[in-house]
Amino acid sequence: MTTVVPPPTTPTGPTEADSPSAKPDEEFYTWTGKARRWMLKTLPPKKLLPETQPSYVASWIYVFGMGAIASLAVIIVSGVVLSLNGPSWWHLSSLGHFVNSMHLWSVEFFFLFMVVHLWGKFWMAAWRGGRLLTWITGVVSFAVSIGAAFTGYLLQTNFESEWISFEAKDALNAAGIGAWFNVANVGQMFMWHITLLPLAVAAIVALHVLLVRVHGVVSPLDAAETDTQLRDAAFPELTDKADR
Amino acid sequence: MQILLSSVAADASTIYLGWGAFTIQLGNFIVISVMLVLFALALVLPFPAGRKRK
Numbered sequence A: 001m002t003t004v005v006p007p008p009t010t011p012t013g014p015t016e017a018d019s020p021s022a023k024p025d026e027e028f029y030t031w032t033g034k035a036r037r038w039m040l041k042t043l044p045p046k047k048l049l050p051e052t053q054p055s056y057v058a059s060w061i062y063v064f065g066m067g068a069i070a071s072l073a074v075i076i077v078s079g080v081v082l083s084l085n086g087p088s089w090w091h092l093s094s095l096g097h098f099v100n101s102m103h104l105w106s107v108e109f110f111f112l113f114m115v116v117h118l119w120g121k122f123w124m125a126a127w128r129g130g131r132l133l134t135w136i137t138g139v140v141s142f143a144v145s146i147g148a149a150f151t152g153y154l155l156q157t158n159f160e161s162e163w164i165s166f167e168a169k170d171a172l173n174a175a176g177i178g179a180w181f182n183v184a185n186v187g188q189m190f191m192w193h194i195t196l197l198p199l200a201v202a203a204i205v206a207l208h209v210l211l212v213r214v215h216g217v218v219s220p221l222d223a224a225e226t227d228t229q230l231r232d233a234a235f236p237e238l239t240d241k242a243d244r
Numbered sequence B: 001m002q003i004l005l006s007s008v009a010a011d012a013s014t015i016y017l018g019w020g021a022f023t024i025q026l027g028n029f030i031v032i033s034v035m036l037v038l039f040a041l042a043l044v045l046p047f048p049a050g051r052k053r054k
Helices: A031-042 A064-085 A087-092 A094-123 A132-153 A159-175 A186-215 A228-234 A236-243 B026-044
Strands: B016-019 B022-025
Touching (some): A064 A087, A064 A186, A094 A132, A094 B026, A132 A159, A132 A186, B016 B026
Antiparallel strands (some): B016 B022
16 A cells, blocks of 8 residues: 655755755744854854965964964873873873973963964054954963963972972962962862863863954955955955855 | 173073163073064065965
């Protein structure tokens, strides 16, 4: 016996709602749908992972941010290896010494690249064009990174870390937070250094990069507002239509 | 201005540079100098051309 199924009254294939660019006037009733609409409007896939950048980005001054991110990746990977093996490993084995040094030097490069990136962005007033939050997240990531590096120096488990912690203890006691944030408590500092602070740095840096994608890479100060690239960056949909 | 490059090492392994009242550890001086040089070079050096697209 065969069953006759009437043809569907609505198409069952991919609909407009399934496509990456849902119609802006489409009704959404759930928070997930509303969040998806907001995300696609704010950061469509073409802006999130672009294939091209404006020609002014082809300058060495624009590479230091990515240099800092590459250093951060090495910091995280070497830090994971150190945390899995523990202090006796990085003090007593040659591979441990190597990974420990790699962790230190990637931090040095992270700060070096971040500072040159900061200088470059400061002198081109990179907070222009609605990029204030991008600037602020950069500043916050710098500040949180200092805290992450500081707690790292406390974890060397040698006389230097002891000296640093007892110098810092006086400062933090004077600030009134030394009883809670106890730099002489190596267990507490370990937790801050390998959980909270890395997560905070990674989250803020990720937000910083997403904001760069949303607003685009800031143009040089002497670029005219009528510049074709700046106009196209502000209204990509016009460029898309012109390309067709 | 008289520039005095002096070693006021309190510890044999640590070298300090001094210009009058200003004192800086050699390692910090090198890092800051490298950052300044990198910044200056980034502004003047030409960036390599990217791949030609079809």
